[in-house]
Amino acid sequence: DGGITQSPKYLFRKEGQNVTLSCEQNLNHDAMYWYRQDPGQGLRLIYYSQIVNDFQKGDIAEGYSVSREKKESFPLTVTSAQKNPTAFYLCASSSGTANTEAFFGQGTRLTVV
Amino acid sequence: GENVEQHPSTLSVQEGDSAVIKCTYSDSASNYFPWYKQELGKGSQLIIDIRSNVGEKKDQRIAVTLNKTAKHFSLHITETQPEDSAVYFCAAKDSGGYQKVTFGTGTKLQVIP
Numbered sequence: 001d002g003g004i005t006q007s008p009k010y011l012f013r014k015e016g017q018n019v020t021l022s023c024e025q026n027l028n029h030d031a032m033y034w035y036r037q038d039p040g041q042g043l044r045l046i047y048y049s050q051i052v053n054d055f056q057k058g059d060i061a062e063g064y065s066v067s068r069e070k071k072e073s074f075p076l077t078v079t080s081a082q083k084n085p086t087a088f089y090l091c092a093s094s095s096g097t098a099n100t101e102a103f104f105g106q107g108t109r110l111t112v113v
Numbered sequence: 114g115e116n117v118e119q120h121p122s123t124l125s126v127q128e129g130d131s132a133v134i135k136c137t138y139s140d141s142a143s144n145y146f147p148w149y150k151q152e153l154g155k156g157s158q159l160i161i162d163i164r165s166n167v168g169e170k171k172d173q174r175i176a177v178t179l180n181k182t183a184k185h186f187s188l189h190i191t192e193t194q195p196e197d198s199a200v201y202f203c204a205a206k207d208s209g210g211y212q213k214v215t216f217g218t219g220t221k222l223q224v225i226p
Contacts, residue, residue, distance in 0.1 A: 033214060035216070042202065043202060043216035044216075045216075048214075090157065092214070094206075101147050102147070102159075102204075103159075104149070
């Protein structure tokens with residue numbers, strides 16, 4: 001079945017450590033996105049990528065890094081520079097063409113302890 | 114860049130009543146407006162969308178209206194049911210090269226039996 005998969009579902013990290021969240025899709029989508037969700041803030045765009053080996057900063061990119069070495073994969077690294085990393089992270093993908101919906105993964109809840 | 118505002122942030126209605134959620138956007142180049150329903154443990158799924166060349170779209174109890182001149186669009190749910198309780202997000206997708214999707218801050222809808 002086609003879909004978009006995020007892993008892990010829950011992740012705990014010690015303060016000061018980097019952590020990488022996985023996002024894989026087999027929908028043959030060109031575009032992939034990472035969002036952060038906090039209570040009362042909705043979905044805020046961290047990074048997005050339209051094609052392999054290219055990505056753009058979103059609204060809250062500081063403290064995060066991404067790579068897009070393969071079309072299917074768009075991992076997000078939460079670095080120690082991110083001051084408030086505890087949040088729910090959602091990955092999405094879309095075909096990249098006009099007027100098409102985005103498909104979401106199930107999300108990863110990151111807790112810094 | 115695009116800015117999407119969504120209101121209200123929370124909404125409680127009695128079962129059987131209608132619910133309306135409103136969004137405004139800033140970028141006149143946006144041409145695709147999806148609505149997503151986020152349920153705990155079920156991820157986010159598209160429930161309805163509208164393109165910029167259409168003023169209204171209906172799917173059973175759910176409808177979306179778009180006013181391009183005023184740059185706002187609304188979700189209407191009629192005959193609400195308890196299973197409609199969820200967080201709803203509106204979004205705007207631009208027509209530029211990067212197809213960026215910008216979300217509203219979400220509306221938590223509670224349908225009271």
